[in-house]
Amino acid sequence: MFRNNVYFVGVGPGSPKYLTREAEEAIREASIIVGWEFDLLPARHLIDGKKIYLQNVKNYVQVAETAAKEARKSNETVAVLRIGDPCISSGLDGLLKVFPDFEVRIVSGISSIQLAAAAAQINIDESVLISFHDGGDDFEKKRRFMLDGLNQNRHLIILTGPDLGPKEAAIYLTNNGISEITPAIVCENLALSDEKISRGTLQDMAAKQFSWRSVMVVI
Template identity: 25%
Template sequence: MAQGKVYFIGGGPGDPELLTLKAKRLIESADVVIYADSLVHPAIVEFAKPGAEVHGSKELNLDEIMELTLQAVAEGRTVARIQSGDPSIYGAMLEQMRVLESAGVDYEIIPGVSAAFAAAAKLKVELTVPDVSQTVIMTRAQGRIAMPPKEQLQDLAAHGCTLIIFLGITRMPRIVRELKAAGYPEDTPAAIAYRVGWEDEQIIRGTLADIADKVRDAKITRQALVLVGRAVDPALRDPDLAEAAEVATSHLYSGSYTHLFRRSRERAGAGAGNSAGSADAG
């Protein structure tokens, strides 16, 4: 009998409409579905076909998950292993891949919408604003898992760029302290995205001066992201704010900026064809 295959599937932040078409198709056709039931929305698992074997992974350890997976594959069945957001971000993927590699099992990873990008969308922010920040650091708060040397929050915060902090909502006072110590001013915009894409989603905006108190008052203790930096400032969208309009305008769609797919109007008129900018136009 031919061996089955394992698909690690990015289940997105919650909202089932944020699944990719490929993810949905693979969930629909899988014989066995193993999903992170603490973070993956139950509506996503409802796409499984009738008769599919469905397991929540919340109460299973790695050995138990891999045993279920290997057994299914040996029986020629297809396994959809649904992880939250995108599997490559804090997805504990490596240890699962190692087991599959050593058993010679075929597997594929289907990317998903990370909670980081769902949060940016809800907040209506551009994480990379010209003249404000062109870099996004995704990190986590130090907890039981130690951060590698040079990846302490203070070290990362020294860049002053847009920060997205996972797994840190219960450590807000310390996060704020470290960011301020690294040089982020008290009035740096900050936002919390709690269970973005779920029915009880909450968005909280503030600054480093008050965000920790707001989180405490809202009693948020899990499944939330912390976004920090000037790019998170809602005022950047304000068309009446001259300063915002000045700093935050990308060259990309400017008539005088050229790239592979668009020549400048003036140059096109003059018959010039060289592109000056990047081909990776947004």
């Protein structure tokens, strides 16, 4: 029988207005909060007075392990916050291994993928989703997967990353046979006050600089 609960909570794309009621309830119930700084922003009004375990690129697994250890010792509930949805590009597999003896509940959230698809006016189920948030050994495989998707008449929804931003994605696609006039949009800081959506073609996107933390849709 599980002694502790852990919630993996999607907090939406960044604005508190996209935080669901179910997410708010899970965060209120937890006394231990785990997340990257950006993950915590939409829920700042809910986490005052709680134990905060802040993750970064170098320590995110170790911080989660420390939080799990504290929860076991004090019999507390943990909420691991993730921007967007916890089942999309969140490192969920690795985090689940940190909490093998916890009752796990995943609280879905609104993702920037949905907002980008709405901006592009496309169906997500007619698209291929690829994340470059983590480079990894499958970087080349992911790049080829972009080509395969377009060549099969699918849209692309790309979570760009440090190793492949929107500009680099556009250059790669056009250098590998995709038409320069293929429509594309790049969404930056979706749902935030400085949201920016750039519309044009792959040729246009190849000539601009964007934040690597963008969502690119190739239509």
